[in-house]
Amino acid sequence: MLDPLLLPDAVHAAREKLRPWINSTPVHRWFTLEKSGLLPDDTHVWIKLELFQFTNTFKPRGALNVMLNADAAQIKNxxxxxxxxxxxxxxxxxxxxxxxxxxxFMPHTxxxxxxxxxxxxxxxVIGCDSLGQALDLAAELQAKExxxxVHPFEGPYTAQGTATIADEWKHQAKTELDAVIIAVGGGGLIAGMGSYFKQVWPGIEVYGVEPTGAPTIHTALQAGHPLRLENIRTIADSLSAPIAMPYSFALIQKYVDDIVLLSDDDMRKGMHFLFNEMKLVAEPACAAPVAALLGPLRGRLAGKRVGILACGSNxxxxxxxxxxFQAQLS
Known part of the structure; x- marks a missing residue:
């Protein structure tokens, strides 16, 4: 049974609660991409520019939602x-x-x-050796004091926060989407958005994109359970979560149709493309969905109405x- 916090009415109420502290980010029809010859005929594309959110990523939605729903006495600590x-x-x-x-806690790198x-x-800010160590140290300090x-991608209020992007998108949309492409790190973003979209547009296909050097969710789905990867190597540091967690993983298992993998060069080319075509300074994670649409998902999504989330620019x-520059050389 789906967590009641992720039902559409609850997500919409959360978005209203967050409204004083977040931007409503725009959705644009990407006509130039549709007419570029790079996609099959009759493929229509919309891009949601969440990189124009406060702090230039989608992340405040989950962080604010966790804090606004935290125990009043505990948060004073x-x-x-x-x-x-x-x-x-x-x-x-x-x-x-x-x-x-x-x-x-933040890695020195x-x-x-x-x-x-x-x-x-x-x-x-407290430095440490890796994101895995940062998670462990944060959990220790939380228990001690x-x-x-505020977990980077796990938990019901984090997922509800990311689901507000999908609720906002639905209310902005002129038409129902056939598919949506979302970058995947730890999975909290696609877990929240995917669960919402599958409820309001049951026919939609939800695709995630991970780096080949950080295939955490892809590997966990193949194994059938959450797991931890020891070796992470990618230019997309926003997608370098080494661990899959139970709450978000269960939602991904249920609501995500597929996870595709991209090389660092693929993401570099996506960054180059977004700058050339839309003048966006996108980080690798932000460029991953468009790189996937122009690459491994191109044929699969031919003739469909496709949404791309541009998730961040830090x-x-x-x-x-x-x-x-490296993209131009490859």
């Missing part, structure tokens, strides 16, 4: 989170807006830009330039 970057910025933003103290954004919002742990301009 503070908030703790683990992140590769984007989630930490969102937690820092949400804590700042709601008047709470946040401590964030995380982007200096993302670390600084967390500091700018007043969070304390009875803090509110990367240093020098890194962006390097990756886009």
């Amino acid at each position: 503070g908030i703790v989170a683990a992140t590769g970057g984007n989630h930490g910025i969102a937690v820092a933003y949400a804590a700042n807006r709601l008047g709470h103290k946040a401590r964030i 995380a982007s200096p830009l993302r670390r600084q954004r967390c500091l700018d919002y007043g969070a304390e 009875n803090l509110v742990f 990367l240093d301009i020098a890194v962006f330039a390097k990756e886009v």
